[in-house]
Structures are given as structure tokens and as C-alpha cells.
Amino acid sequence: MSNKLAWVDEELQALKDAGLYNRIRTLGSPQGAWLVVDGKKVLNFCSNNYLGLANHPRIAAAAKAAIDQMGVGPGAVRSIAGTMDLHVQLDERLARFKGVDAAITFQSGFTANLGTIPALVGKEDAIFSDELNHASIIDGSRLSGATIIRYNHADPAHLEAQLKEHRQQYRRAMVITDGVFSMDGDIAPLDKIYEVTQKYDVVLMVDDAHGEGVMGKGGRGIVDHFGLNGKVDIEIGTLSKAFGVVGGVAAGDAKVVEWLHQRGRPFLFSSAMTVPDVAACLAAVDLLEESTELVDRLWSNANLFKKELLAMGFDTGKSVTPITPVILGEAPLAQEFSRALYEEGVFGMALGFPTVPRGTARIRVMISAAHSESDLEQGLAAFETVGKKLGVI
Numbered sequence: 365m366s367n368k369l370a371w372v373d374e375e376l377q378a379l380k381d382a383g384l385y386n387r388i389r390t391l392g393s394p395q396g397a398w399l400v401v402d403g404k405k406v407l408n409f410c411s412n413n414y415l416g417l418a419n420h421p422r423i424a425a426a427a428k429a430a431i432d433q434m435g436v437g438p439g440a441v442r443s444i445a446g447t448m449d450l451h452v453q454l455d456e457r458l459a460r461f462k463g464v465d466a467a468i469t470f471q472s473g474f475t476a477n478l479g480t481i482p483a484l485v486g487k488e489d490a491i492f493s494d495e496l497n498h499a500s501i502i503d504g505s506r507l508s509g510a511t512i513i514r515y516n517h518a519d520p521a522h523l524e525a526q527l528k529e530h531r532q533q534y535r536r537a538m539v540i541t542d543g544v545f546s547m548d549g550d551i552a553p554l555d556k557i558y559e560v561t562q563k564y565d566v567v568l569m570v571d572d573a574h575g576e577g578v579m580g581k582g583g584r585g586i587v588d589h590f591g592l593n594g595k596v597d598i599e600i601g602t603l604s605k606a607f608g609v610v611g612g613v614a615a616g617d618a619k620v621v622e623w624l625h626q627r628g629r630p631f632l633f634s635s636a637m638t639v640p641d642v643a644a645c646l647a648a649v650d651l652l653e654e655s656t657e658l659v660d661r662l663w664s665n666a667n668l669f670k671k672e673l674l675a676m677g678f679d680t681g682k683s684v685t686p687i688t689p690v691i692l693g694e695a696p697l698a699q700e701f702s703r704a705l706y707e708e709g710v711f712g713m714a715l716g717f718p719t720v721p722r723g724t725a726r727i728r729v730m731i732s733a734a735h736s737e738s739d740l741e742q743g744l745a746a747f748e749t750v751g752k753k754l755g756v757i
């Protein structure tokens with residue numbers, strides 16, 4: 365036997381030695397405020413299930429009813445024979461929810477970026493990209509073949525300097541930014557970024573994966589939060605976070621969506637979302653349109669949790685969203701903190717370099733509308749106990 369894959373063992377060992385190996389936990393329960401993790405019941409601060417929809421009875425019922433009527437699999441890619449009337453309904457409902465002309469759904473937020481960016485720019489073009497943009501934006505940008513010009517995180521003045529210096533060397537150009545940044549819970553200054561883009565011939569795209577169902581009126585997203593409705597050229601979203609299901613979306617100008625029907629490669633070459641997924645997403649839109657109750661509870665939970673952490677003396681960094689980093693310092697401390705929380709019955713993920721800059725390792729707390737007040741109190745008590753034990757507060 366040749367040893368041509370021996371390098372994989374070496375690389376895996378190197379990851380383990382560096383403390384960067386991902387040990388994947390297995391859940392033995394549905395998503396919710398509490399999880400069974402590796403056999404133990406723990407309070408969940410790790411999911412993107414912002415509104416508690418991942419196991420909501422109405423959403424589960426909608427998925428079951430759709431299976432009874434339409435089966436499960438789409439049978440094909442959407443452009444051949446995989447577009448059912450449910451898919452068309454979801455595209456239309458998402459466009460209406462976002463207050464834009466049109467929308468097109470993909471299998472995930474990741475594929476929405478991989479499909480949309482290369483359809484809009486190519487080798488002769490440039491992408492101006494926030495340095496902390498999500499991996500799927502980076503991969504979509506690389507796939508497009510366009511020149512990628514990074515600007516400093518959330519810095520419209522630096523974006524403008526980059527546009528001034530480079531824009532005219534390229535045929536077409538896009539500015540792409542996350543709406544909410546997932547490691548710090550800070551947001552893009554989209555109003556200022558929009559103003560800058562108005563002075564240059566450049567398309568503006570925002571990926572609002574962590575803003576959908578969270579920011580803006582009733583969860584309509586970061587564009588709505590800044591009152592920029594109808595002004596941002598393309599919004600990318602995911603149906604896997606606040607919407608609680610799975611899927612991705614690109615929303616905006618009708619002609620861009622029409623173009624993505626013709627040139628969005630994951631739309632053309634990868635099968636459509638399944639029937640229960642689409643039906644569940646439609647039920648999620650219904651819930652969001654009927655009431656702002658869940659979004660309001662998410663924010664009151666997040667505000668309470670953050671206020672109490674700060675009062676205890678923890679550092680929550682730049683967060684202005686329900687993503688609450690508890691910044692601790694070096695990675696081993698964050699890992700020890702996470703282990704100690706688990707002992708206290710709390711599931712909180714430690715993130716260290718290279719996911720976040722050195723010296724800013726943290727526990728990232730994801731608050732949800734599914735948490736009750738007593739859940740939050742238990743969580744806070746655990747943070748206080750562990751914080752004192754480890755000398756952080």
C-alpha cells in the first residue's frame with residue numbers, strides 16, 4: 365500500500381497538537397433553550413436558533429402537512445423540473461417580507477453567496493470586501509475570479525479610499541459586507557457604506573445571515589434597521605438561523621433575480637430545497653409577519669443578559685446584537701471556561717485564534733427568544749460562579 369494519504373494523519377495530529385482540532389458534539393434532543401449534549405442536559409447558548417423556530421410546533425406541523433401533500437424530494441434542480449409551486453410561493457413571500465421586488469431561494473446561505481457573487485462579477489472586475497466577511501463571501505468572491513480588495517473592518521472611510529484608488533481600473537465592481545458580524549455581534553455601518561457607494565459606480569451587496577429575523581422591524585433585517593429599504597442592490601439571507609430551518613436567499617432588484625435564474629450555478633446545478641424545508645420556511649414567514657412578539661422577546665432577553673454580564677464585570681466587546689461575546693483573553697482560558705460552564709450545566713462555545721484575533725479568545729453566547737427568564741438567571745449564575753473561580757471577575 366502506498367502511503368500517499370499519510371499527510372492527512374500528520375495534519376490532523378498537527379491540529380490536535382495546536383489545540384485547533386474540532387471535536388464535534390452530538391445532540392440527543394431537538395434544538396431549544398435546553399439540549400442533551402453527549403448525554404447530558406445543558407442550557408444552550410450555542411445555537412443560531414434566535415427565535416426558537418427550529419422546533420416550533422406550527423413550523424413542524426407545516427412541514428408534516430406538506431409531506432403528506434407533496435412528498436419530500438424536489439426530484440431535480442429548480443431550472444429543470446424541481447421548482448414546485450411551494451418554491452415560487454417562498455420566493456414571493458420572502459421578497460414581500462423584505463420589501464423588495466424579487467427573491468430567489470438557494471439550498472443554503474453559503475450557496476446563495478457562491479451563486480450570486482460569480483453571476484455578477486468576473487475576471488475584469490473588483491470586489492471591495494470587509495476584512496471580516498464570512499467564509500462563504502470569501503469563497504464566492506474567489507470563485508468569481510474578480511480582484512478582491514479588502515477594506516478595514518466596518519470602516520467606510522477606508523472603503524472610500526480603496527474605491528478612489530482602485531475603482532476605475534476595473535470594469536464592474538461590488539461592495540460586499542456582512543450585516544451582523546458573527547464573532548463580535550457588531551454591525552456594518554450600512555448607512556455610511558451606502559453613502560460611499562453612491563459616489564462610485566459600484567453595486568452594494570449585504571449578507572444579512574445574522575440580521576434576518578433579528579434586526580429591523582419585526583426581523584426584516586439590517587437594511588430595514590437603517591431605513592435603506594429598496595436602496596441596497598442585493599441582500600443575501602439564510603433560512604437556517606432565525607428562520608430555524610435551512611436554505612438561503614438572494615433578494616433585491618427583479619432583473620438581478622431574473623439573471624440569477626439564468627446564471628446562479630447552485631440554482632442551475634444543485635437540486636432545490638426539499639418540500640418540508642420550504643413549507644417550514646413559509647410557516648416561519650407567516651409567524652414573523654403575524655407578530656413581532658418573538659423578535660421583541662429575543663431583544664429583551666439579549667439586553668437583560670448583556671446588562672447583567674457587564675454589571676458582573678465581564679467584557680462583552682462591541683456587541684450591539686443578541687450575539688454576546690464574553691471576551692476572556694488567551695485560548696486555553698476560554699477552553700477552561702467552557703469546560704467549567706459545562707460542569708455547571710451550561711453549553712457555551714469557546715472561540716480562539718484563528719477564528720478570532722489572538723488575545724481575544726471568548727465564550728460566544730447566543731441568546732434566543734426560546735430562553736425563559738429563569739434560563740437566563742441560571743446562565744448568569746453559572747457565568748458568575750465560573751468567572752470568580754477562574755479569576756476573570
Ligand SMILES: *Cc1c(COP(=O)(O)O)cnc(C)c1O
Nearest residue numbers: 472473474498500571573602604
Ligand atoms: C451562517 C452564515 C452563512 C451561511 O448560511 P447557511 O444557510 O448556514 O449556509 C452565510 N453568511 C453569513 C454571514 C453567515 O453568518
